[in-house]
Amino acid sequence: xxxxxxxxxxxxxxxxxxxxxxxxxxxxxxxxxxxxxxxxxxxxxxxxxxxxxxxxxxxxxxxxxxxxxxxxxxxxxxxxxxxxxxxxxxxxxxxxxxxxxxxxxxxxxxxxxxxxxxxxxxxxxxxxxxxxxxxxxxxxxxxxxxxxxxxxxxxxxxxxxx
Amino acid sequence: xxxxxxxxxxxxxxxxxxxxxxxxxxxxxxxxxxxxxxxxxxxxxxxxxxxxxxxxxxxxxxxxxxxxxxxxxxxxxxxxxxxxxxxxxxxxxxxxxxxxxxxxxxxxxxxxxxxxxxxxxxxxxxxxxxxxxxxxxxxxxxxxxxxxxxxxxxxxxxxxxxxxxxxxxxxxxxxxxxxxxxxxxxxxxxxxxxxxxxxxxxxxxxxxxxxxxxxxxxxxxxxxxxxxxxxxxxxxxxxxxxxxxxxxx
Numbered sequence: 001x002x003x004x005x006x007x008x009x010x011x012x013x014x015x016x017x018x019x020x021x022x023x024x025x026x027x028x029x030x031x032x033x034x035x036x037x038x039x040x041x042x043x044x045x046x047x048x049x050x051x052x053x054x055x056x057x058x059x060x061x062x063x064x065x066x067x068x069x070x071x072x073x074x075x076x077x078x079x080x081x082x083x084x085x086x087x088x089x090x091x092x093x094x095x096x097x098x099x100x101x102x103x104x105x106x107x108x109x110x111x112x113x114x115x116x117x118x119x120x121x122x123x124x125x126x127x128x129x130x131x132x133x134x135x136x137x138x139x140x141x142x143x144x145x146x147x148x149x150x151x152x153x154x155x156x157x158x159x160x161x162x
Numbered sequence: 163x164x165x166x167x168x169x170x171x172x173x174x175x176x177x178x179x180x181x182x183x184x185x186x187x188x189x190x191x192x193x194x195x196x197x198x199x200x201x202x203x204x205x206x207x208x209x210x211x212x213x214x215x216x217x218x219x220x221x222x223x224x225x226x227x228x229x230x231x232x233x234x235x236x237x238x239x240x241x242x243x244x245x246x247x248x249x250x251x252x253x254x255x256x257x258x259x260x261x262x263x264x265x266x267x268x269x270x271x272x273x274x275x276x277x278x279x280x281x282x283x284x285x286x287x288x289x290x291x292x293x294x295x296x297x298x299x300x301x302x303x304x305x306x307x308x309x310x311x312x313x314x315x316x317x318x319x320x321x322x323x324x325x326x327x328x329x330x331x332x333x334x335x336x337x338x339x340x341x342x343x344x345x346x347x348x349x350x351x352x353x354x355x356x357x358x359x360x361x362x363x364x365x366x367x368x369x370x371x372x373x374x375x376x377x378x379x380x381x382x383x384x385x386x387x388x389x390x391x392x393x394x395x396x397x398x399x400x401x402x403x404x405x406x407x408x409x410x411x
Contacts, residue, residue: 052208052209052212052285052292053207053208053210054209082285083280083283083287085284085287086288136195136198136199137299138195138201138203139198
């Protein structure tokens with residue numbers, strides 16, 4: 001096995017989009033934890049859920065296998081690992097930029113040592129105004145809450161910081 | 163079945179049954195956002211239940227997976243507390259129940275972060291962040307209803323009175339084997355009660371409500387003894403898997 005084999009397998013797995021937020025790849029989200037290729041070309045991928053009940057994990061698992069098989073990897077296994085627990089701090093800066101472009105307010109960095117931070121204000125991803133308010137603490141998926149902009153009146157999703 | 167498997171199953175059954183119950187609010191909650199909220203809370207709890215059931219099956223080593231344990235055990239084999247199987251009642255009763263349960267779960271998962279069972283500790287590390295958010299959601303409703311109109315105050319107090327007697331079962335540690343406590347796998351739930359009470363009472367008082375003084379209900383969930391409502395809940399949860407074994411879609 002060469003380093004490039006590993007790098008290529010990781011790159012292939014990393015291109016799999018999140019089924020709920022297709023603008024992000026699983027690499028952007030930070031849920032692709034590890035990719036290992038052994039000397040017989042077998043690939044072992046570790047992914048971690050954002051929330052315990054995230055219903056996208058089964059689809060992601062299938063998509064990772066399909067993406068790698070399409071690139072010629074024969075024996076692909078995907079393992080779900082819980083520890084260490086995922087945090088929004090693992091989302092890449094590129095991922096946060098893509099989220100905002102897509103119209104979802106990205107998570108804020110977590111304060112050191114603090115559990116769930118209280119976001120007092122979010123910037124509207126549509127018009128950029130900081131004059132926004134939370135409509136509902138739960139949104140279309142477990143990882144998001146629903147907000148509205150007081151200036152442009154557009155509702156938008158916020159990727160909660162955990 | 164070892165005491166370790168039984169312990170993990172009891173933890174799993176609490177969150178599994180609570181999740182199934184919350185799912186019943188979908189399309190029935192007072193507003194659309196609340197349908198979404200209760201569904202999401204149920205989904206988090208279901209995720210926790212799936213990890214725990216899978217772990218219990220692996221510890222048991224007899225080939226039972228999460229589906230076998232959720233769909234093909236009978237009522238007497240479920241070890242959940244009565245609090246989680248109770249039928250909805252008023253929305254205020256559901257919020258009272260969610261406050262009591264999520265606050266307990268937050269203390270439980272915090273304590274299990276250092277469990278010597280690595281899988282339990284890993285589940286706890288994810289779950290603790292989730293249930294904290296759930297407890298906060300319940301807290302906001304209890305404040306809004308308790309410190310709202312005369313009618314909402316009356317119904318929130320009634321909801322609290324109805325659920326309070328069932329909270330005590332959460333802290334009955336008699337079902338936890340002493341060896342599991344010695345080896346650091348389990349926590350004694352009675353040690354969680356003081357912090358739980360501190361948090362719950364603070365919310366109740368802030369909501370201008372009165373802490374109930376009722377005596378604990380007669381229960382037996384940890385021994386597989388359930389209320390009449392449990393049978394209907396299981397029938398709904400299990401009938402598809404039992405009518406069409408192995409079905410997939």
